[in-house]
Amino acid sequence: MASKLQTPLTVAAYKSDVHNDWCPGCGDFGILQAIQQSFAELALPPWESMVFAGIGCSGKVFNYMASHGVHTLHGRVLPFAVGAKLANPNLEVIAVGGDGDGYGIGAGHFVHAGRRNVDMAYIVMTNEVYGLTKGQASPTLGRGQQTKSLPLPNTNDAIQPLALALSAGYTWIGRSYAFDGKHLKEMIKKAIQHKGMALLDVLQPCPTFNDLHTTEWFNKKVKGEGENVMVPRIFNVNDQGYDGAVKDPTNADEVNEKKSKAFEMANYVGERNPVGVFYEINLPTYVERMQAQVPMLKQYAPALMPYQDASHLPTTDLSKVYDEYLF
Amino acid sequence: MKVVNNFSWMIGGPQGTGIESSANLFAQAxxxxxxxxxxxREYHSNIKGKHSYFQVRVFDKPINSHVDDVHLLATFEDSTARLHAHEVVKGGALIYDPTKIMLDDLNLKSGVITLPIDFNTVLRHVAEVTGEDYGKLAIMKNVIAVAASMALLRMDISEMEETLNRLFTGKKARLIPTNMAAVKKAYEAVEALPQEIHNQFLYHLTPNKKMAxxxxxxxxxATAxxxxxxxxxxxxxxxISPxxxxxxxxxxxxxxxxxVVQCEDEIAAIxxxxxxxxxGVRASTATSGPGFALMQxxxxxxxxxxxxxxxxxxQRGGPSTGLPTRHEQGDLMFSAFGGHGEYPKLVMAPADIDDHFHVAFESFNYADKFQTPVMILNDKLxxxxxxxxxxxxxxxxxxxxxRLATxxxxxxxxxxxxxxxxxxxxAxxxxxxxxxxxxxxxxxxxTxxxxxxxGHITENPEIRIKMHEKRLSKYKLMLEQIPQDKQFTLKGEKDADVTLVCWGSTSGLLLDAVEPLKEKGIKVNILNYRLLHPLPIATEKILKSAKKLILVESNWGTQLGHLIRMTTGVFIPNQVVKYTGRPMSLNEIVDAVEKLMKKEVKPEVDPLTGMTIEKVVLTYGL
Structure with a gap:
């Protein structure tokens, strides 16, 4: 975790002077702004913060932030970000990418990041299409759906990322919506502050290529329970008494119960879109696990470990290692 | 005529029966x-059952290579005897289990001494004197084979005892008495052999206790x-092996x-x-061909x-899964030219085991100095x-x-x-x-x-030129700033008749070949490339002034040869290659060089260059 600035910076201090070239009305704007606001409210020093991004429209987030910004490779944002966080846990590291990037080409890394429980937040911008290559189906688009660039309806079933994250071992799982700025910002802050691997899936419209799930579609009221009751499509599960946080991680019954409920919520079937914190548990992070095995890591992060003296002579003493091989 | 401290030993058996441990024991002793x-070490991509063997060559001077001759073959089951008996030289010996194999079934040379040891009887004796469960002692057959070898070589039993004491420490120390009981019984069995057999066996090992x-x-x-x-x-x-x-x-x-982080795949690893x-941490990853492909x-x-x-x-035998546990130098071109687009990469290969340490150390300095990926080509051998x-x-x-920020x-x-x-x-x-x-x-x-x-994205052609040229100008800096003795070495005879050109593990082998070739009247020196990409242009002079050149590589296509031709214009038509997955032996290379020097190799046309070449393809080894 990065240190906290004594004098917080304004949101503007987290904005780079790079011209933003997303399409007008893109959900990415809402997400970028919420990240910048979260960083400001958490008083993160930009020089101790690294924003890793995948490839695609979402990947450009890296360049609009005034922290360290790292534009990685398609699908590989997690390994890059995990590498940096493990090498220097004093840094605030977040990963950002699209649903094609993270749940498609990067699906393998997505699963294994859960197993490691590295202390970082992963924000996925889910818009059901590959925007930057002009609108092909992403892994979250449902079977039979046909967005405007598709020559034929989608033949694949959609994956359910929150359920997948649950199976993979993510210790904080949540969802928000790109244009609910207040909720999104709070969720990003929670994901960052959670000690462990957090997945925040953010629903967002792609105004250019997703003509099925547009801003209007998200804003439209849908039929609720009872006669002629219309309710907002997006609803916050935490407002309705749902609490996915495990209080005692050693209590297997509680863990199972919370996981089952979160799984059910993640696979919610209906016209509405649940958002909020689906699951949360406190488990040892990867750094803590490494520290238990390699005691020197408690004292130094790998990036800060001494290995040379003032005249640049190596200080690593191999004599004990040699003993085994000397004859 | 006694041969002292110039000896080649082989032990073999199904994988999982302790072949590697017994070879370690022998080598450590x-x-x-x-x-x-x-x-x-030669082994299959398999855990249990397939044939593996280990050859240990012992000499009174430092050595970097093996020979194909076997002076003592230690076996405790039938397959190794069947597969390798023909390699034992006259005056050498075979240790075998008469209950498992008939000598008539083996293709033994005449003059090979045969030493029957009934391993099960020895084990029964061990069980008796130690009270151990006989059924659990089978794994000790290889220790018996090592001890019998040592006894025949007239190494004192104390050498075995010392080594076992060192090998088995902590919890394993309880294994020492059982092992020593087996060792003693094996020594007794060999010492009881008629003196005439001892006289026939020409090979002796004599300790040099003054050695530092x-x-x-x-x-x-060494790399680690x-x-x-x-x-x-x-x-x-x-x-990934190896x-x-x-x-x-x-x-x-x-x-x-x-x-150390075990990743989900090599993509994640890189x-x-x-x-x-x-x-800012010095970071690294280690892989083999298939993983290296994923890392591009x-x-x-x-x-x-x-x-x-x-x-x-x-490196291991390729392409694809290839020969996962076998030797090859097949990834040179791939390393130099892998990846899409153009970026500067530095490719190096260690010349011998000592050099593994030094190349590993230097590689991080070069990566930092030139701020670019460095690739090190080790090989399975x-x-x-x-x-x-x-x-x-x-x-x-x-x-x-x-260059760090001030x-x-x-x-x-x-x-x-x-x-x-x-x-x-x-500037x-x-x-x-x-x-x-x-x-x-x-x-x-x-990005x-x-x-x-x-680091802001741009498609501006002027910036593109500036950045692309800056990155690729590192090639020039590498050749200027890496000391020349770290780029290549020229070792061997002065005024050589022929310069052997190589990279990686073949370097040590060729150094070992200097003496035997000299005895045959051929004076050789060895040009070893440590820096492979960018290839040291400075070697052009050496290549052009050599009386004759022979290229030696463990691949089909003479990949270094192509890089040399590309860089210096020098084409080397005399070539020795091997791509069976087994490394070249000292005797193979000596014979091949001799053949080429005597013009005994039939010229052929190289399909890749259209040039006439004289190429020796080595094939020995199981």
């Missing part, structure tokens, strides 16, 4: 007796030690502080190492973002070969982190408020200053896209 050894301490080590461990010395504290890997031993070694030394390297995109990213990273490729070498020369090792530059970035100009070329050094995240004023951007001084 020889090493602690002050002798020089080179041990070569040396390392008995393989290339994987070089990494630790260099300050590498972040290693990623995905399990690279995994290096990561295992590092993970077995938590006291060094190194973080990308995680790159992510780590951006924070990541390495290109490292080249584009000028990230220092070192990738160790433990030396990865798993055991060799006695003097302790690594550590004096003179200096760490060089290259406090003034960080201060200027804060004042300017546009981010750190990480990629702005420095003097070309290399740009590198800040570490965490330093105030450090923020900059990294696989073309970018400007700060």
């Amino acid at each position: 020889c090493a602690s007796a002050g002798l020089w050894v080179f041990g070569k 301490k040396r390392l008995l080590i393989n290339g994987a461990s 030690m070089g990494k630790l010395k260099a300050g590498c504290r972040y290693q990623t890997y995905y399990p 690279a995994t031993d290096e990561s295992n070694f590092l993970e077995s030394h938590p006291e060094s502080g190194i973080a 990308d995680m190492a790159l992510g780590a390297a951006t924070t 995109e990541g390495m290109g990213w490292g080249g584009m973002n000028e990230v220092p990273i070192v990738v160790f490729n433990y 030396l990865t798993h070969s055991l060799q006695t070498i003097p302790p690594f020369q550590e004096s003179g090792l200096v760490i060089d982190r290259g 406090p003034e530059e960080l201060e200027a970035a804060i004042t300017e408020g546009k981010g750190f100009p990480r990629f702005r070329p420095d 003097k050094t070309v290399m740009s200053p590198r800040p570490y995240p965490g330093q105030e004023g450090s923020p900059y951007w990294m 696989g896209d073309e970018h400007d001084d700060y």
Whole structure:
């Protein structure tokens, strides 16, 4: 975790002077702004913060932030970000990418990041299409759906990322919506502050290529329970008494119960879109696990470990290692 | 005529029956007796059952190679005797189990001494004197084979005892009495043989107790030690033969502080190492051909973002899964030209096991100095070969982190408020200053896209030219700034009749060939390329002034030959290659060079160049 600035910076201090070239009305704007606001409210020093991004429209987030910004490779944002966080846990590291990037080409890394429980937040911008290559189906688009660039309806079933994250071992799982700025910002802050691997899936419209799930579609009221009751499509599960946080991680019954409920919520079937914190548990992070095995890591992060003296002579003493091989 | 301290031993058996441990025992006993050894391991991609064998050559001077002749073949089951008996020379011996095999079934040369040992009877005796369960003693057959070998070689039983005491410590110490009981019984059996048999066996080992301490080590461990010395504290890997031993070694030394992360695949391994390297830690990954193929995109990213990273490729037989546990030098062209687009990469190969340590150490300095990925081409032969070498020369090792951001530059970035100009070329050094995240004023951007001084994406053609040229100008700097003796070596006879040209593990083999070739009236020297890409242009003079050149490589296509021709224009038509997955032996290379010098090789047309070549293809070995 990065240190906290004594004098917080304004949101503007987290904005780079790079011209933003997303399409007008893109959900990415809402997400970028919420990240910048979260960083400001958490008083993160930009020089101790690294924003890793995948490839695609979402990947450009890296360049609009005034922290360290790292534009990685398609699908590989997690390994890059995990590498940096493990090498220097004093840094605030977040990963950002699209649903094609993270749940498609990067699906393998997505699963294994859960197993490691590295202390970082992963924000996925889910818009059901590959925007930057002009609108092909992403892994979250449902079977039979046909967005405007598709020559034929989608033949694949959609994956359910929150359920997948649950199976993979993510210790904080949540969802928000790109244009609910207040909720999104709070969720990003929670994901960052959670000690462990957090997945925040953010629903967002792609105004250019997703003509099925547009801003209007998200804003439209849908039929609720009872006669002629219309309710907002997006609803916050935490407002309705749902609490996915495990209080005692050693209590297997509680863990199972919370996981089952979160799984059910993640696979919610209906016209509405649940958002909020689906699951949360406190488990040892990867750094803590490494520290238990390699005691020197408690004292130094790998990036800060001494290995040379003032005249640049190596200080690593191999004599004990040699003993085994000397004859 | 007695032959002292010039000996080749082989033990073999199904995998999982302790062949490697027994070879270690034998090699350690020889090493602690002050002798020089080179041990070569051959095994299948299999856990239990398939044939594996280990050859240990012992000499009174340092050696880097094996010979095909076997002076003593130690077997305890039938398959090894069947497969290797014909390799035992006249005056040599075969240890075999008469209850498992009939001598008539073996293709033995005349004059080979045969030593029957009923292994089960020995084991029953061991069970009796130690009270151990006979049914659990089968794994000790290989110890009996080693002890019988040692007895025949007239090594004192105390050498065995000393080695066992050293091998079995802690919880394993309880195994010593049982092992010693087996050793004693084996010694008794051999000593009881008629004196006439002892006289017939020509090979003796005589300890040299005055010998200074040396390392008995393989290339994987030597590499790992070089990494630790260099300050590498972040290693990623995905399990793959034969690279995994290096990561295992590092993970077995938590006291060094190194973080070793087993990844979900080699893509994650390279990308995680790159992510780590951006924070300033010296980071690395180790893999073999298939994994190296998966890493190409990541390495290109490292080249584009000028990230220092070192990738160790433990070459094995390819293509595809190929020969997963066998030797080849087949990835040179791939390393030099892999990846899409153009970025500077530095490719090096260690010349021998000692050099594994030094190449590993230097590689991190080069990665930092030139701010680009460095690839090290190890190969299976030396990865798993055991060799006695003097302790690594550590004096003179200096760490060089290259061009780092100065406090003034960080201060200027804060004042300017546009981010750190990480990629702005420095007029003097070309290399740009590198800040570490965490330093105030450090923020900059990294991207696989073309970018400007700060790391912002751009498609501006002028900036593209500036950045592309800056990155690729590192090739020139590498050749200028890496000391020439680290780029290539010329060793061997002065005024040589022929210059043998090589890279990687064949270098040590060719050094061993200098003497035997001299005895045949051929004076050779050896040009070994340590730096392979960019290829040292300075070698052109050596190549053009040599009386004759012979290229020696463990691949089909003479990949180094093509790089040499590309760089210097020199085409080498005389070639010795091997691509069976087995390394060249000393006698093979001596014979091949002799043939080429005597013009006994039929010329043919090389399909890749259309040039007439004289090519010897070596094939020996199981």
